Amino acid sequence: MRYLLGIDIGTSSTRALLIDENSKLIASSTSDYELLTPKPGWAEQIPDDWWIASINAIKEVIKKSKISPQNIAGIGLSGQMHGSVFLDKGGNVIRPAILWCDQRTFKQCETIYEIFGQDGFIKLSYNRALPGFTAPKILWLRENEPENYKKVSKILLPKDYIRYRLSNTYATEVSDASGTILMDIPSRNWSDEILNGLQIEKSLLPEVFESDIITSKVSEEASNLTGLIEGTPIVGGGSDNAAGAVGSGIIKSGLISDSIGTSGVVFAHVDKPLYDPLGRVHSFCHAVPGKWHLTGVTLSAAGSLRWYFNEFGPSREIIKNFPDMKGYNLLDKQAEQVPAGSDGLLFLPYLSGERTPYTDPDARGVFFGISYLHGPDHFVRSIMEGVAFSQLDCLTLMRDLNINPDKIILFGGGAKSDTWRQIIADVFNSKVVTLNIEEGAAFGAAIITGAGCGIYGSIKEGIEKILSENKENNPVAENIERYKKLYSIYKSLYQDLKDDFKKLGSL
Secondary structure (H helix, E strand, C coil), rough: CCCEEEECCCCCCCEEEEEEEECCCCEEEEEEEEEHHHHHHHCCHHHHHHHHHHHHHHHHHHHHCCHHHEEEEEEEEEEEEEEEEEEECCCEEEEEEEECCCCHHHHHHHHHHHHHHHHHHHHHHEEECCCCHHHHHHHHHHHHHHHHHHHHHEEEHHHHHHHHHHHCCCCCEEEHHHHCCCCCCCEECCHHHHHHCCCCCCCHHHEEEECCCCEEEEHHHHHHCCCCCCCCCECCCCEEHHHHHHHHHCCCCCCEEEEEEEEEEEEEECCCCCCCCCCCCCCCEEECCCEEEEEEEECCCCCHHHHHHHHCCCCCHHHHHHCCCCCHHHHHHHHHCCCCCCCHHHCCCEEEECCCCCCCCCCCCECCCCCCCCHHHHHHHHHHHHHHHHHHHHHHHHHHHCCCCEEEECCCCHHHHHHHHHHHHHCCCCCEEECCCCCCHHHHHHHHHHHHCCCCCCCCHHHHHCCCCCEEECCCCCHHHHHHHHHHHHHHHHHHHHHHEEEEEHH
């Protein structure tokens, strides 16, 4: 029996898993690390923390599975998008990586528009220039840390730094490279016009491969550290969004998924390069060869609920009433106690700014409509509803582009909540389904690996071996109408507050 290893470099942890050649999950392991916020709006991590976590997760998953590493046919990598890892000539990290949720580069985004014009840049890159993306981070380093910029020899994305540590090879693949906004999306390669306009040398970037192509092999040094066999193939892999979509079967036209993780991502598969002229949704290459996807992002989705859990925790009453229940299940139980609409309490989930549809790094979280009636249970449910409204913003843009599926495939941590699934079905006014496999990006990376190593004839063959629908939630008529009215108020709140957000940010 041959096995496939998928590794996902997430924002809070690295996850490794093994599947067999029939796409069946054999074992998995997770290793955590910290998010650094040295200044308001900044988000950084130490790349070596990812590497240590990867070593630990790989060793643990091999130990759990009790298989010989000789039988691992290949490795696929996935990871958080847009992060910038700056390396010197010796391959050493120059400074902490600047992450996808970092908001410091608003000025550099304006510089990009000054060079190309906003409409001109969208036509070139198929995307707007956003603070979270990689290109403005490079400009920020050049302007604010010139001594560090002079040292830069290579710029890698998070998962590709792990590829480098595993193989001593610089490489990336199309789906993750798309999020740098340095690519020509239709041709699926770096854009000379964008690079020349921004005065970024192409030599600083790694070679771009299709996601299922073998890019490198495990080195002797990495073999000694991880237990993997030297020479084990490493395929391109995929961004967390694209690999997660593969792992959820979003590999053909007309399908849309909604991932409720730290961020919330509405993802639509398309057969040809397509973009929104206003740049409100992202247009990237898919991990499926010759395919593309559209994406809308809520920066703080389950991250909003995690913030509440970490800062306030479950209520004393719910802990008392459900002594055998722990963690987020207690918050789920709290939300059950409150009717749809949270008795008029609304939440704007802009804890770290927002991306879709507003592209506003100054936006901040808001609870609106608080009264003496409201208690902890209302606040928990309103967070879930506010995230669903924000995801509806994304879905509406897809529908405007004539992508109208008969169901939404839901995955991520939020999909495990019965209450949150029903809220999303009601807010979306759509059937919502989950799948029998909930392993997300690492699982998708393993499937991509199977196609690259010849175990599957294609990515489609690999995923269809095992994937099926699991739970189903249908919208409730009375809740649909209530949420429509509340969504109208939700939409107006941002418009009313956006100038004040900016004033607050300037302080």
